[in-house]
Amino acid sequence: MSEQPVEIQPDRSLEEALLAAIAQDDAAEISALLEPLPLADALREILQLEADDRKKVLTLVPPALAAHLIEEAPHELGASLMEALEAARAVEIMDELDSDVQADLIGDMEAVEAEAILSKMDAGDAADVRRLAEYDPETAGGLMMAEAFWFKDTQTVGAVLREMASDDHDVDRYRGQHPYIVDENGAPIGVVSLRGLLSTKRSARLTSIMIEPMTVGVNASLSELEDIFDKYPFLGMPVVETDGRLVGTVSREAVSYALLERAESESLKLQGVVGDELRSMPTWLRSRRRLAWLSANIVLNIIAASVISAYEATLTAVIAIAIFLPMVSDMSGCSGNQAVGVTMRELSLGLVRPVDAFRVWLKEVSVGVINGIALGILIGIVAWVWKGNAALGLVIGLALAMNTILAVSIGGVVPLLLKRLGQDPAAASGPLLTTVTDMAGFFFVLSLATLMMPWLV
Template sequence: MSVANPEPELEEPVDIHARIRDAIETDDVDGLEALLATLTLSDALREILQFPPKERDRVFGMLHADRAAELINEAPNEIAVELVERLEAGTAVHIIDELDSDVQADVIGELSDEDAEAILAEMDEQDAADVRRLVSYDDGTAGGLMIAEAFTFHEGDTVGQVLRRLASDDEDFERYRGQHPYILDAGERPVGVVSLRGLLTSKRSAPLSGIMTPPITVSTGASLDELRDVFDRHAFLGIPVVEADGRLAGVVSRSAMDEAVLEKAESDGLKRQGVVGDELRSMPTLLRARRRLAWLSTNIVLNIIAACVISAYEETLTAIIAIAVFLPMVSDMSGCSGNQAVAVTMRELSLGLVKPIDAFRVWAKEASVGVLNGVVLGILIGLVAWVWKGNAVLGAVIGFALALNTILAVSIGGVVPLLLKRFGQDPAAASGPLLTTITDMAGFFLVLSLASAFMPWMV
């Protein structure tokens, strides 16, 4: 008689959060490091951000500088700034030293002047000077995205010198991000670049000036769109960035450009939904509420304006109550059409395909789409209103109002971002509220004014 094997006992799931808390409470640095090492950076950051601020501070005070720097680098900029500004200057410096110069500038540039100077005073003199220089460049430009570290040599250097440095244990190699050797003249201006193939097929005694090719550079003020164009044309991992006088300022990498494009797209999407900045739920509740209210309170005013239009036609609504059913349909469907136009214009703006000067051309193209879609949507909702309420005139009024409002909505949606850009406003943040208000007011006005005009045939 055989005996069945007993069922294996299931292991209880490991409560990482509780174990991290235990390590914090017992000051177990090695245990904390070991626990975080089992997690991906994103998971480790998520676990830490679930703790109250004081316990987060203890975590970053306990961690080795390189581990803490990896977590700071993984965090969104606003969270990274909050984590660093709560640390003592001595601890913060050890962590900052492990970051690339562009990340150092992003974090220190957002700190208060007092906190920033306290950290810079503790840093290496040259590193602090690089950070101060990088902070001075505008966000979204080559200067704002570049790193100060560059893999450079001079015209008189030889192939052998480059190869010996490549074979050395230079810690900065990790920060060069696949850069080719850039060749500088006596004035620190890039005059050439050397490929790996050129290095391996040349004699060690050959001067770099004999195998280099002219470099492609960008200015510190080059925009994100300009950078994307250069990287699209050339399969480079990095491009030298130069000052106005031609001196090398740093190197902007393809990965930094890609990350900036993604962040801009995410930021624009959040702004269209009324979320300002990199909001995360680990941020203070009052800060998050204040940011959202700034947008929501504006919308109250805009909705009051739309309500005033309805109020002016109370008699019509009272006489033909069925109209109230279709008012939100007309405004909502028109708003959807307008948002599609906004999205296309925002994308073309980001790609550099349109400029404010193209407003009339954009309007003409959107109006043609609006006419086609407006007619189709107007017929559809008109038939629905006719069948539903048994009144053909009501159907014609609703359908005609929707058609006109759709044309208006796509025209506004296509052009308003360009006009906002022309006047220096943020099209991502302002286009949505403007479009919603105008389409609501226009939709209500069209439906109610047409209904008033045709009331004798609708009652």
């Protein structure tokens, strides 16, 4: 530590003070600057630094503060920050985190860096992290923390209270869980309240004051967990393996965060952004991810443009049609995106499955016919009044009506078909819908115009 601490002048910015402290390797000063800030603000300050300075900050500050900052960051960003550290330092930070957060970070790291950290962790903790990382991240197993607050069914109230009061028992790590009672096989058979422990005779057995617990299996889906926490006021629930053993607990907070993450991820994927992109990430990585989607879109748009090329003579003869082409494709695309949104929502809630594709299609066609006719009449009247040609209004109105029906059919059904094929419905539905509605919209307008050419010129 520097013998001359950094003096912060009243007109000096926090960034300048932080950079000065980093330059002097002044761990105490860096901590003093960051600790008073809300975690989100402290993380923001760190992310504005160069990569080497970020690494230095996370190396110099106390492990607990570094852990709070890592936990505040999105998982992928937190993992990249941890990967940049020396393995020994990363382990110090990991020791301050709960097992569910540890598993999330390890799951987002490159295999080599993850193994380097796990190899230096306590063997038991590393085993817990490896086990948690094997579960699907959107199941109870993937969301649970391995730390469970449990006691044996043979223990008395007094023995439990003495154990909880001992220095060896860290009650805070259980996030306010009620103690679970397990049998000789490790299966939860009861749960007791902390109030019940304090108000019961010390000689009483735990089995005399416990009530039967509600448990969830490790493979319970995120949607199932959402339903349970909506129905019951639990802060957390015990998670059991297929053989009934208690293997962890899943909290209401973890489920709520996972639901928020899923909604954000699906929204970003529909816009062509894959992963937890942040502007603090390497420019080349961000560019590569975006190009993967944009490059595919070039091919799809060339296909759509080829339709226009095939009807070049029609466009030349009736140039007014060009004005309405983007209107037809854009309005149909909006209708299709509405259908995609509803299907993605119902998929996330478990209300529809790929086998329901035909039923979903029937329902979307019903809406598509009504909306298509309404929108077609509206834009047809606009085209007629604007250009003074009733035939043009009929062409544009019919094209929009037909394209709207097609768009909602694709938007409602394609996510289910992609799910059936094992593809990401959120990432693929958007580009596919956009291209097909553009191509079909151009085709409907130009082919109808070609048929009605005598009345258009």
